[in-house]
Amino acid sequence: MIASSSGQQPHATELYTRQAASLSLLPQDNNDPEANATKAVKANFITPRDPVIETANGGRLPAVPLAEAEKLNRFKDEAEHHGSEGGEHAIRTRTNELAAAQETNEGATIDDQTSGQSIQAGAPLRTAVPSPKTHPLFPQLPMYGPPTFLRNLQSFGFQLSSALLSLVFLGSLFTSIPLLFQDVYLRLTLRNPEKSRPFYEEEKRRRKLRRDSARAWTRQRRRHQNRGSGGPKPETEEYEPQEGGKDLLICDVGYYARRVGLDVESFSVQTEDGFVIELWHVYNPKDYIPASPTHRSQDDPIVFPKNYPDDSTATLSQQYPPGKQKYPVLLVHGLLQSAGAYCTNDDDSLAFYLAKSGYDVWLGNNRCGFRPRHQILSYNDPRMWNWNIRQMGVMDLPALMSRVLSETGFAKLGLICHSQGTTETFVALAKEQRPDLGNKISVFCALAPAVYAGPLIGKMYFKFMRMISPGMFRLIFGIHAFIPFMMLMHRWLPGSIYGALGYRVFSFLFNWSDTRWERDLRDRFFQFAPVYVSAESMRWWLGRECFASQKCILATREEGRLEEEEDEGDDTALEEYFDNGKVHQTEERGEGDEGREWRGRNAWYDEQVPPFALWVAGNDELVDGRRLLRRLERGREPYVKVVHQKIIDEYEHLDVIWAMDMIEKVGREVKEVLWKTAPVAAREVCRVPEGCEDVDFCLT
Numbered sequence: 001m002i003a004s005s006s007g008q009q010p011h012a013t014e015l016y017t018r019q020a021a022s023l024s025l026l027p028q029d030n031n032d033p034e035a036n037a038t039k040a041v042k043a044n045f046i047t048p049r050d051p052v053i054e055t056a057n058g059g060r061l062p063a064v065p066l067a068e069a070e071k072l073n074r075f076k077d078e079a080e081h082h083g084s085e086g087g088e089h090a091i092r093t094r095t096n097e098l099a100a101a102q103e104t105n106e107g108a109t110i111d112d113q114t115s116g117q118s119i120q121a122g123a124p125l126r127t128a129v130p131s132p133k134t135h136p137l138f139p140q141l142p143m144y145g146p147p148t149f150l151r152n153l154q155s156f157g158f159q160l161s162s163a164l165l166s167l168v169f170l171g172s173l174f175t176s177i178p179l180l181f182q183d184v185y186l187r188l189t190l191r192n193p194e195k196s197r198p199f200y201e202e203e204k205r206r207r208k209l210r211r212d213s214a215r216a217w218t219r220q221r222r223r224h225q226n227r228g229s230g231g232p233k234p235e236t237e238e239y240e241p242q243e244g245g246k247d248l249l250i251c252d253v254g255y256y257a258r259r260v261g262l263d264v265e266s267f268s269v270q271t272e273d274g275f276v277i278e279l280w281h282v283y284n285p286k287d288y289i290p291a292s293p294t295h296r297s298q299d300d301p302i303v304f305p306k307n308y309p310d311d312s313t314a315t316l317s318q319q320y321p322p323g324k325q326k327y328p329v330l331l332v333h334g335l336l337q338s339a340g341a342y343c344t345n346d347d348d349s350l351a352f353y354l355a356k357s358g359y360d361v362w363l364g365n366n367r368c369g370f371r372p373r374h375q376i377l378s379y380n381d382p383r384m385w386n387w388n389i390r391q392m393g394v395m396d397l398p399a400l401m402s403r404v405l406s407e408t409g410f411a412k413l414g415l416i417c418h419s420q421g422t423t424e425t426f427v428a429l430a431k432e433q434r435p436d437l438g439n440k441i442s443v444f445c446a447l448a449p450a451v452y453a454g455p456l457i458g459k460m461y462f463k464f465m466r467m468i469s470p471g472m473f474r475l476i477f478g479i480h481a482f483i484p485f486m487m488l489m490h491r492w493l494p495g496s497i498y499g500a501l502g503y504r505v506f507s508f509l510f511n512w513s514d515t516r517w518e519r520d521l522r523d524r525f526f527q528f529a530p531v532y533v534s535a536e537s538m539r540w541w542l543g544r545e546c547f548a549s550q551k552c553i554l555a556t557r558e559e560g561r562l563e564e565e566e567d568e569g570d571d572t573a574l575e576e577y578f579d580n581g582k583v584h585q586t587e588e589r590g591e592g593d594e595g596r597e598w599r600g601r602n603a604w605y606d607e608q609v610p611p612f613a614l615w616v617a618g619n620d621e622l623v624d625g626r627r628l629l630r631r632l633e634r635g636r637e638p639y640v641k642v643v644h645q646k647i648i649d650e651y652e653h654l655d656v657i658w659a660m661d662m663i664e665k666v667g668r669e670v671k672e673v674l675w676k677t678a679p680v681a682a683r684e685v686c687r688v689p690e691g692c693e694d695v696d697f698c699l700t
Contacts, residue, residue: 155380249495266280451627
């Protein structure tokens with residue numbers, strides 16, 4: 001216990017004041033009203049493991065250790081109820097509640113005393129790292145207190161060291177030199193290296209069409225400008241392009257939407273921990289009037305309010321007559337990307353394809369993205385970057401979903417995610433996180449689902465990240481944004497140069513190729529990647545504690561090993577049964593409720609989970625989608641209903657959104673799955689998507 005200046009035990013109010021000061025936005029000074037307005041008041045628990053600090057002026061500070069949040073609330077209760085019998089009961093009750101909240105599904109609890117690391121606010125940044133005695137899949141985040149001169153100096157040192165050391169990743173450019181020589185050799189020997197590409201003829205056809213279209217647009221625009229009409233307006237087209245000509249290669253999703261006759265409006269959404277994230281709405285300007293800038297500004301950090309869904313606030317649905325509304329679909333992007341990744345293939349982009357088919361398409365971006373924003377935190381504050389995949393799942397995803405449902409007036413939406421987007425959703429839906437989200441999702445379409453690690457995690461540089469200590473990881477990659485130099489180059493370099501650079505860096509890191517992409521559009525793809533992500537989130541993916549070590553997002557390595565042994569035992573039992581009729585222990589348990597209960601004893605999801613539809617890239621080295629399918633097929637998730645599953649053998653990780661035949665192999669099936677799982681009430685008021693006239697309703 002901290003002693004007061006008189007040598008006696010400190011009063012509860014004094015303890016509360018000290019604890020609040022250590023968690024405040026700014027150093028506390030009784031003579032500074034601005035600093036006092038940012039004083040920590042209490043901790044609000046968004047989930048049992050996610051406290052958010054509320055400040056005196058209503059601000060929100062994210063990601064504080066559970067033990068520190070518990071102290072703040074306990075001292076607050078003691079200060080407010082000091083000396084009363086009812087107050088002591090309230091303190092005991094609150095303490096018990098918070099203690100229960102700290103327990104995890106593994107039975108692990110916070111243990112700061114046995115750790116050689118510190119979570120104290122005043123500790124040096126290299127030692128301000130999570131205690132290892134926490135949940136093995138989601139270790140506790142570090143704690144960074146109010147800024148001081150020393151802390152700011154340390155923070156600048158980390159930014160400088162990480163900026164220099166992280167540049168070694170640009171060495172991946174040298175890996176393209178052998179490919180360049182190979183290309184030159186083939187051309188010198190009068191061979192065309194492009195002919196080996198699977199869509200060579202189709203690429204040639206599209207290149208010619210795109211060139212002819214650009215010329216026609218330019219000629220038509222000149223004629224209309226000469227006539228004073230301001231541009232081409234062909235009245236016969238259902239979707240009038242408002243942009244055309246040569247591709248400007250810019251990071252503007254609205255520009256690419258206008259090239260295909262659509263447009264985009266941007267909403268600002270505030271998460272429950274104070275981050276301001278972007279939500280893009282794709283619409284047809286012929287049948288929808290965009291919302292006002294005031295309406296699209298950030299809302300309160302409250303998700304799914306009590307009056308939800310409220311038709312009075314659903315401005316979008318009011319624009320459509322009964323029977324002509326569009327069913328809402330939310331798309332969430334992958335690691336180091338933005339939602340613009342769904343909008344780069346012209347009419348073959350998944351977002352534009354679904355929009356023109358008759359869906360109301362919304363594109364969700366995770367925190368920071370291209371514009372790191374927070375209600376009260378600044379870019380250079382380490383607390384701005386103190387988050388990982390859990391915060392994306394339990395904070396970002398609910399905020400995006402809530403805003404879409406609020407704007408459209410529907411009770412549910414269809415959710416489409418790629419790669420990391422699937423990870424945050426799988427995490428958020430888990431019964432220890434925010435399983436109630438499942439009640440608001442009609443179907444979860446997972447493209448290249450990232451649940452189990454693929455063989456790529458064994459690459460040398462990933463092994464290096466897994467071997468180094470958390471302190472060394474911070475020294476190399478910092479405690480702010482991950483490799484921010486790439487974002488500087490994004491602003492400085494022309495689009496064509498940056499696109500080529502981005503492709504080579506990420507091709508080297510993640511071992512994918514452009515074999516099935518339209519190569520003429522490749523530079524456009526990388527105008528929307530990378531984005532700002534936290535070094536802490538990359539440590540979750542690649543560091544020694546979490547995904548890279550456990551090889552799974554929701555099970556430890558030991559649990560995964562036991563699951564594989566059981567699967568191998570079941571396979572062996574089947575062989576023995578058909579060979580000599582030998583009965584296996586799993587058959588003795590039965591295939592009824594008791595057998596399903598035994599198989600689902602370690603299930604991740606409960607009865608609130610929505611139906612799943614999965615598209616697995618068969619040639620994906622980054623993640624192992626087949627293993628997820630096996631888990632579902634073996635009955636380990638008794639509450640999960642799989643309404644669609646498909647393995648596309650030749651596809652790599654990004655082909656599920658960028659391959660030239662993606663619409664044929666993925667897009668059309670996604671469109672049909674969304675409609676067959678839409679709620680009956682929604683189907684009655686929505687227009688039938690194009691091509692779904694014969695799609696039967698699937699009772700989920």
